[in-house]
Amino acid sequence: MTTRTLTLTVAAKVALAVAMTAALSGAAHAQSRDQIRAVGSSTVFPFTTAVAEAFGKGGKFKTPVIESTGTGGGLKLFCAGVGPQHPDIANASRRIKTSEVEQCAANGVTQITELKIGFDGIALAYSKAAPHIDLTTEILWKALAKEVLVGGKMVANPYKKWSDIDAKLPNKDIEVLGPPPTSGTRDTFNELVMLEGCKKVKEVKDAVPDEKAREKACMTIREDGGYVEAGENDNLIVQKLTANPDSFGVFGYSYIDQNRDKLQCAKMDGEELTPEAVAAGKYELARPLYVYVKTAHAGVIPGIREFIADYTAEKAFGDDGYLADKGLIPLPKADRDAARAAAANLAPLQL
Amino acid sequence: MSVTATKSRYQSAEFADRLRRRYAAERRFRLAGMAAVGIASLMLVVLLGSIVGKGYTAFWQTQIRLEVTFDKAQVEEGNTMPLLRQALYAVVPEVTDRAGRRSLNELLSSGAPYQLEAMVKANPALVGTKQTVWVLADDEVDQFMKGFIRRDVPESERRLNDIKIGALDKLAAAGAVKSAFNTTLFTAGDSREPEQAGIWGAIVGSFLTLTVTMLLSVPIGVAAAVYLEEFAPKNRWTDLIEVNINNLAAVPSIIFGLLGLAVFLGFFGMPRSAPLVGGLVMALMTLPVIIIASRVALKAVPPSIREAALGVGASPLQTVAHHVLPLAMPGILTGTIIGMARALGETAPLLMIGMVAFIVDIPHGLTDSATALPVQIYMWADSPERAFTERTSAAILVLLAFLILMNGLAVFLRKKFERRW
Numbered sequence: 001m002t003t004r005t006l007t008l009t010v011a012a013k014v015a016l017a018v019a020m021t022a023a024l025s026g027a028a029h030a031q032s033r034d035q036i037r038a039v040g041s042s043t044v045f046p047f048t049t050a051v052a053e054a055f056g057k058g059g060k061f062k063t064p065v066i067e068s069t070g071t072g073g074g075l076k077l078f079c080a081g082v083g084p085q086h087p088d089i090a091n092a093s094r095r096i097k098t099s100e101v102e103q104c105a106a107n108g109v110t111q112i113t114e115l116k117i118g119f120d121g122i123a124l125a126y127s128k129a130a131p132h133i134d135l136t137t138e139i140l141w142k143a144l145a146k147e148v149l150v151g152g153k154m155v156a157n158p159y160k161k162w163s164d165i166d167a168k169l170p171n172k173d174i175e176v177l178g179p180p181p182t183s184g185t186r187d188t189f190n191e192l193v194m195l196e197g198c199k200k201v202k203e204v205k206d207a208v209p210d211e212k213a214r215e216k217a218c219m220t221i222r223e224d225g226g227y228v229e230a231g232e233n234d235n236l237i238v239q240k241l242t243a244n245p246d247s248f249g250v251f252g253y254s255y256i257d258q259n260r261d262k263l264q265c266a267k268m269d270g271e272e273l274t275p276e277a278v279a280a281g282k283y284e285l286a287r288p289l290y291v292y293v294k295t296a297h298a299g300v301i302p303g304i305r306e307f308i309a310d311y312t313a314e315k316a317f318g319d320d321g322y323l324a325d326k327g328l329i330p331l332p333k334a335d336r337d338a339a340r341a342a343a344a345n346l347a348p349l350q351l
Numbered sequence: 352m353s354v355t356a357t358k359s360r361y362q363s364a365e366f367a368d369r370l371r372r373r374y375a376a377e378r379r380f381r382l383a384g385m386a387a388v389g390i391a392s393l394m395l396v397v398l399l400g401s402i403v404g405k406g407y408t409a410f411w412q413t414q415i416r417l418e419v420t421f422d423k424a425q426v427e428e429g430n431t432m433p434l435l436r437q438a439l440y441a442v443v444p445e446v447t448d449r450a451g452r453r454s455l456n457e458l459l460s461s462g463a464p465y466q467l468e469a470m471v472k473a474n475p476a477l478v479g480t481k482q483t484v485w486v487l488a489d490d491e492v493d494q495f496m497k498g499f500i501r502r503d504v505p506e507s508e509r510r511l512n513d514i515k516i517g518a519l520d521k522l523a524a525a526g527a528v529k530s531a532f533n534t535t536l537f538t539a540g541d542s543r544e545p546e547q548a549g550i551w552g553a554i555v556g557s558f559l560t561l562t563v564t565m566l567l568s569v570p571i572g573v574a575a576a577v578y579l580e581e582f583a584p585k586n587r588w589t590d591l592i593e594v595n596i597n598n599l600a601a602v603p604s605i606i607f608g609l610l611g612l613a614v615f616l617g618f619f620g621m622p623r624s625a626p627l628v629g630g631l632v633m634a635l636m637t638l639p640v641i642i643i644a645s646r647v648a649l650k651a652v653p654p655s656i657r658e659a660a661l662g663v664g665a666s667p668l669q670t671v672a673h674h675v676l677p678l679a680m681p682g683i684l685t686g687t688i689i690g691m692a693r694a695l696g697e698t699a700p701l702l703m704i705g706m707v708a709f710i711v712d713i714p715h716g717l718t719d720s721a722t723a724l725p726v727q728i729y730m731w732a733d734s735p736e737r738a739f740t741e742r743t744s745a746a747i748l749v750l751l752a753f754l755i756l757m758n759g760l761a762v763f764l765r766k767k768f769e770r771r772w
Contacts, residue, residue, distance in 0.1 A: 033622075035720065037623070037624075039705075042733075045709070046543065046734070046735070049543050049709040050543045052709065052711070053542055053543050053544075053711055056711050056712070057465070062712060063710075063711035063712050065624055065708050065709065065710050065720045066708060066709040067623075067624070067705050067707065067708040067709075068707065068708070068709075068730075085616075085620055085622070085623075128508075233732055233733060234733075234735065235732065235733075235735075235740055254735040255735045257735075258510070258735045258736060258737060259737075260507070260508045260509075260510075261500065261501060261504050261508045261509055261510075320453075322461075326543070326735075327735060
């Protein structure tokens with residue numbers, strides 16, 4: 001009797017397994033796509049999604065699906081191969097690396113079109129209630145690095161108050177709320193603030209002669225409470241800054257733009273974060289944003305050419321385009337024209 | 352032996368003292384318990400209070416009344432934005448310069464023309480006539496009307512300049528600004544414009560995902576539990592399986608996402624962002640929960656039921672199918688619903704299989720791209736636009752409502768069908 005019931009249960013399981021396999025193979029066939037797929041940077045995400053939505057509302061094509069995976073993860077997916085199961089577009093908050101291009105080529109993705117779409121700026125913001133102060137990358141590095149230079153040697157950061165670094169700065173505890181290491185904004189912060197600020201202290205070169213080690217020492221952020229990892233949610237940081245006027249927050253431009261009634265920005269090396277200063281190359285805490293297109297997919301997946309044409313249209317990424325409303329800092333006119341031409345001709349990437 | 356009047360040991364001073372201490376300990380324990388419950392309730396009230404306080408405004412959305420002429424040529428061309436703009440300029444005739452008019456244009460939602468097109472589609476007779484239309488206002492106008500953008504700060508620090516505020520005051524004075532129930536929130540898919548964004552796409556995505564999860568995990572989970580509990584011999588192999596099932600129940604959910612990425616997307620080549628894959632991954636995640644809950648429920652059925660059934664000649668399968676399983680059903684259902692509720696609130700495994708994505712179109716099938724309700728909340732929470740803050744809280748309220756509904760159903764089923772021995 002037990003054997004009979006056993007066979008029954010086994011039979012039921014086999015039936016289920018068969019049903020599952022059928023469902024699986026069915027899905028495997030439904031692979032050809034009529035919808036553009038983009039992956040990549042969370043910084044570029046708000047802009048690509050805005051273009052995608054407008055593109056979908058145009059009515060001729062389905063709305064592209066945009067994933068926010070981070071630049072590195074996005075390029076990895078993008079470079080995994082050619083075919084409908086791989087994404088068509090990668091958003092990147094830095095330029096594609098040679099190693100990534102090689103990875104792409106190894107998987108058959110030999111033709112990539114690069115579009116520079118604008119800039120992202122980061123700034124140190126604080127509550128409107130606090131008095132205005134100006135900073136330099138050098139001061140910021142001294143305030144936030146794990147080890148700083150004292151008497152020709154790298155020692156654990158001794159600065160507790162801003163006034164310890166420079167007597168002109170306020171006599172307040174150093175407290176900066178910033179993104180965690182998983183965030184793209186943190187990478188930018190490390191590169192543009194920590195590394196650049198560190199370079200301005202010439203003696204670091206003598207203290208740490210090895211370049212790799214120096215870079216690492218420069219970019220390591222203190223963990224004794226001066227820098228508070230405030231999570232990915234920038235809206236929360238805005239709330240915390242309003243509640244505590246003594247602390248600072250590290251933000252991307254779009255959040256500052258949205259919260260000008262609550263926050264003010266510190267000038268960096270004498271420059272205010274404005275789209276004009278960034279486009280002119282005067283404000284240094286800014287980086288270009290890129291969109292990479294798999295050329296082989298143009299014409300296979302419907303709408304790719306049209307999508308990137310929409311992206312590079314003046315009404316999208318121009319000075320008064322809707323992406324500027326979303327917090328993108330527009331490129332100078334000549335660069336915009338170049339990007340538009342690259343989109344039209346699907347110009348191959350040149351590193 | 353004479354009975355002397357010495358106190359019995361139950362009345363001695365030491366005993367009274369011990370008794371008092373035992374009562375005191377009892378009181379302390381009760382107080383600690385009440386304090387724990389009190390703190391937990393207070394936290395819950397604070398949490399819910401902050402979510403409701405932030406979110407309730409999102410259920411209303413500002414609309415602007417305009418007198419729109421449905422010009423034939425432009426309606427046919429599909430270019431209805433100028434019609435709306437002309438109607439708006441007519442309300443504020445004193446603004447004539449280009450920059451001023453551009454400010455006025457920004458009062459209206461970019462989705463407003465689609466409202467006109469939908470009207471014409473529903474009633475072609477409108478073409479060529481002049482109609483009073485309530486159109487969506489821009490999210491910043493909405494935030495301003497709700498009082499989230501202050502008007503007493505300098506113009507450069509406001510998202511709304513003086514021209515916009517002047518025009519809004521004029522419209523409001525004429526009764527042409529109203530706050531209506533935000534139906535878009537419940538009928539639309541995602542959007543980058545807060546006033547056009549909705550959670551319907553995410554709800555459908557969650558529903559499709561959970562359907563797959565339930566269809567797979569319930570039959571497999573219950574069958575596995577019945578076999579392990581009622582039929583399987585107790586040996587080293589079943590012990591090993593049991594340890595593994597208990598282990599799986601405690602594995603962080605992101606691991607299931609990685610597994611889904613490697614197996615379902617990598618090996619089987621299934622599409623990214625599909626509710627089918629999401630459902631499969633969630634099914635793997637809830638399977639151990641269901642198996643454990645079902646085994647507990649089966650264990651709770653008294654052996655006398657089985658013995659009685661076997662005693663009157665029922666086969667073991669009949670015993671299980673006719674007697675044990677029905678009696679264990681309330682417990683199994685409770686476990687299943689709680690497992691499903693957990694799957695409904697999960698985002699981490701979906702991250703790996705591409706369901707954390709910006710998806711505007713409402714999914715229609717298991718292989719369409721879709722997202723899920725908690726993912727939508729996560730993505731809105733991350734958006735810079737201030738109007739998304741209240742929408743985030745509103746979406747959380749909807750998710751909580753679903754969770755309360757599911758857990759309430761679990762309690763109801765247990766109360767209704769539970770048998771005590």
